[in-house]
Amino acid sequence: MAEIRVIALPTETAKKVLETKSSPGYGHPAHTEIARGHGPCRHCLRPFRVGEEKRTLFTCNPFYRLAPVPAPGPVFIHAELCQRFDEESGYPAELVPYPVVLDGYDGEQRLVTERRAAAGDQEGVIARIFEDASIRYVLVRDGEAGCFDFRVERMEVS
Ligand SMILES: [Zn+2]
Incomplete structure (x- = not known):
């Protein structure tokens, strides 16, 4: 089986979202609410505890610094900065x-x-x-x- 590297959202990006309350590169307001779905958080890659944890929604381009054509879409992270997935x-x-x-x-x-x-x-x-x-x-x-x-x-x- 191939050895894989699992790449979550960079901590730098998660921090920027939580500090500015907006989507890096897009400026759309980030929205924070109690989790209504399992997620996952794109930074720690753990599912949200529905009805308990707060999550922040923002616009993310998965091809950022990877490929030329963006494909922005909605993603969630924990509203409190968490530990990035290893x-x-x-x-x-x-x-x-x-x-x-x-x-x-x-x-x-x-x-x-x-x-x-x-x-x-x-x-x-x-x-x-x-x-x-x-x-x-x-x-x-x-x-x-x-x-x-x-x-x-x-x-x-x-
Ligand atoms: Zn998290």
Whole structure:
């Protein structure tokens, strides 16, 4: 199975959202409310405790500093700055129960493959996607809402 690097929202971006209460690069007001859905938080990659935790909604471009054409969409983070997900921890254990859509892109921002993964199958499907050498990264999206969750790359072997 391919070793993967799981890339959550940078802490710098999360801080900027919480400090300015607006979406970096877009200026749309960020909205904070009690979580009504499981999320996840795009910074710590943990599901929200519905009805308990506060979450902040803002506009995020998953291709920021990655590829030229933006694809802005709504995402949530914890309203209190949390600990960013460790990139080398593998697929986030707390997100395994949630089905996802996995979009494999090449270095020219072309969508090479789009696959669904059921609960528990995510790592296996990601490994199969990375068998195609043209694929540089995979964007993980919510299987129902379609929103961007996080990015996965191959672990560089040094
Ligand atoms: Zn969080």
